[in-house]
Amino acid sequence: MIRGCGGVGGDLPTQQPKHDFTCTDSSELIQFTPVFGQTTEPGDGAEAVLDKSGQVIEFRQQRGGQIPSSGSVLSATGNAVEWLRNYAQLGSKIDINTRVLANGWDVSRRDESLGVINGGPRLLRNGKIDITAFREGFHWPENPASNNLLTIRLILLESDQLLTLLLSWIKSIIPGIKQLVLTLYP
Structure with missing residues (x-):
């Protein structure tokens, strides 16, 4: 498996x-x-x-x-x-x-503590949009309902307007996204 x-x-x-x-x-x-x-x-x-x-x-x-x-x-x-x-x-x-x-x-293994974290897809690279959902296997054309939920961590968010803009932007660039989970940190 x-x-x-x-x-x-x-x-x-x-x-x-x-x-x-x-x-x-x-x-x-x-x-x-x-x-x-x-x-x-x-x-x-x-x-x-x-x-x-x-x-x-x-x-x-x-x-x-x-x-x-x-x-x-x-x-x-x-x-x-x-x-x-x-x-x-x-x-x-x-x-x-x-x-x-x-x-x-x-990838250099300096010690035995190296681990692999299951995460993604990438959204930005060097401050520019670079979404890898298709390439990384996060979007299944044969089963669009399988699209994964996206978790975003926002730090020092001070404006509801910024949050609304961010949500609109994410929905426009990620095809078929069904749900967003936001964790807000002061």
């Missing part, structure tokens, strides 16, 4: 971003760390349990089992199962290199 879609190599129903939607891919290799919980999702496939150094300490013929508190689990489905069986032999070491990309650029 790929939340928000936007993967590669067989995601269904689309490989394009699709906000608040779950796509599927029958062939995946996923690393689960203790951050995900105590166990992996059960199902067909295979899993390799790794200690903190990346050494394979257990191989499971099905998915679903404990995630070690100081290690991880590589969980495979579809074609990825064969790769895992070939390369995750007991006692072997698997080096995992993690890269975080944004618009094709490698």
Whole structure:
């Protein structure tokens, strides 16, 4: 399952971003760390349990089992199962290199606290209108009712007239917007 879609190599129903939607891919290799919980999702496939150094300490013929508190689990489905069986032999070491990309650029990981926030679409860039709702998967032509609600945070708003102008402007530039939620901060 790929939340928000936007993967590669067989995601269904689309490989394009699709906000608040779950796509599927029958062939995946996923690393689960203790951050995900105590166990992996059960199902067909295979899993390799790794200690903190990346050494394979257990191989499971099905998915679903404990995630070690100081290690991880590589969980495979579809074609990825064969790769895992070939390369995750007991006692072997698997080096995992993690890269975080944004618009094709490698995002520096200075520490392990880097996280991803699900947000968007962008409305402005360098003070100019630059709405990315279509490109970022926030607008679904096949289901216009799915258009996401827009949350705006206004700081130091001093005029009702400004608020009315802002709301009119937003409705005019975002096709099909159904609802606005405003949080006002003094």
